[in-house]
Amino acid sequence: MAVDPIEQFQIHNLFPVVTVGHTEIAFTNSAAFMLAAVVGITAFLLIGTAKRSLVPTRLQSAAEIAYEFVATTVHSTAGSEGMKFFPFVFTLFMFILTVNMIGLIPYTFSVTSHIIVTAALAITVFLTVLIYGLIRHGFHFFNLFVPKGVPIYILPLIVFIEILSFISRPISHSVRLFANMLAGHITLQVFASFIILMGTGLGAVGWAGGVLPFGMIVILFALETLVAFLQAYVFAVLACIYLNDAIHPGH
Amino acid sequence: MDPAATMAAAKYIGAGIACIGMGGAGVGVGIIFGNYLAAALRNPSAAQGQFGNLIFGFAITEALGIFSLLIALLLLFAL
Numbered sequence: 242m243a244v245d246p247i248e249q250f251q252i253h254n255l256f257p258v259v260t261v262g263h264t265e266i267a268f269t270n271s272a273a274f275m276l277a278a279v280v281g282i283t284a285f286l287l288i289g290t291a292k293r294s295l296v297p298t299r300l301q302s303a304a305e306i307a308y309e310f311v312a313t314t315v316h317s318t319a320g321s322e323g324m325k326f327f328p329f330v331f332t333l334f335m336f337i338l339t340v341n342m343i344g345l346i347p348y349t350f351s352v353t354s355h356i357i358v359t360a361a362l363a364i365t366v367f368l369t370v371l372i373y374g375l376i377r378h379g380f381h382f383f384n385l386f387v388p389k390g391v392p393i394y395i396l397p398l399i400v401f402i403e404i405l406s407f408i409s410r411p412i413s414h415s416v417r418l419f420a421n422m423l424a425g426h427i428t429l430q431v432f433a434s435f436i437i438l439m440g441t442g443l444g445a446v447g448w449a450g451g452v453l454p455f456g457m458i459v460i461l462f463a464l465e466t467l468v469a470f471l472q473a474y475v476f477a478v479l480a481c482i483y484l485n486d487a488i489h490p491g492h
Numbered sequence: 493m494d495p496a497a498t499m500a501a502a503k504y505i506g507a508g509i510a511c512i513g514m515g516g517a518g519v520g521v522g523i524i525f526g527n528y529l530a531a532a533l534r535n536p537s538a539a540q541g542q543f544g545n546l547i548f549g550f551a552i553t554e555a556l557g558i559f560s561l562l563i564a565l566l567l568l569f570a571l
Contacts, residue, residue, distance in 0.1 A: 420562040
């Protein structure tokens with residue numbers, strides 16, 4: 242195949258690597274896009290809320306919609322006590338959404354298609370749940386693993402399954418986002434390479450027939466835009482559900 | 493038989509087998525949308541309130557299919 246669908250995920254240094262002691266400090270294209278996302282979000286929210294007029298401008302309206310959307314999600318899944326985690330969830334949602342959307346632009350780099358990024362985010366959520374739960378409830382936090390009203394003779398099995406599902410949370414949480422972005426981008430690339438393969442293999446007939454995979458790309462791109470938003474939303478909602486366990490343990 | 497060729501053949505066969513898992517996700521997404529539609533036709537006034545849950549369930553289920561596609565893609569391109 243002429244086009245390697247994995248090539249778009251390659252990380253390369255934008256500047257020469259600086260070595261401080263034994264630590265290598267590198268500024269990669271991944272870091273550049275993360276920085277762009279953070280600067281973009283900050284500018285959007287700062288400029289959007291600068292005027293605070295009663296009749297909002299378009300930008301202020303958009304900023305308010307984003308705020309309201311996440312605020313209702315947090316409130317409905319984690320309760321009013323969960324609102325203290327609102328800044329955390331809002332940051333997660335805006336960062337993942339922006340990074341996903343930037344990644345959809347051709348010739349850019351999709352940061353969330355690397356599992357190290359999503360795993361870092363998921364482990365942050367996992368540790369927050371664990372540490373906050375332990376500080377807040379002490380050993381009562383482990384009631385999370387003991388459902389009420391279960392017959393005593395199957396309780397050990399249930400507890401084992403509950404602990405296993407708790408530990409596997411960061412894995413499924415991170416792989417879901419990473420796999421969706423990776424698979425989506427590879428699918429687009431593979432369909433794009435069909436056009437090239439048909440054109441170079443069959444000549445003029447092939448280029449004309451390339452309309453079919455091209456139409457498929459348009460449809461898939463619409464789906465990918467939906468997925469980019471949905472996965473950011475799902476990540477935020479799951480973070481809320483997990484945080485709800487830390488706030489209200491016990492079934 | 494050439495070991496490298498056997499290896500490549502096994503990779504392609506494995507990728508094909510891994511994609512069977514996507515069928516399960518297809519069934520799941522069908523059940524979700526089918527049940528939503530059935531419930532929405534029974535009580536159309538409540539349908540709008542459950543749209544968020546529909547999309548959430550769709551995303552969770554679809555991700556499971558993506559997992560098996562990921563295994564197939566890893567077999568094809570990364571390993």
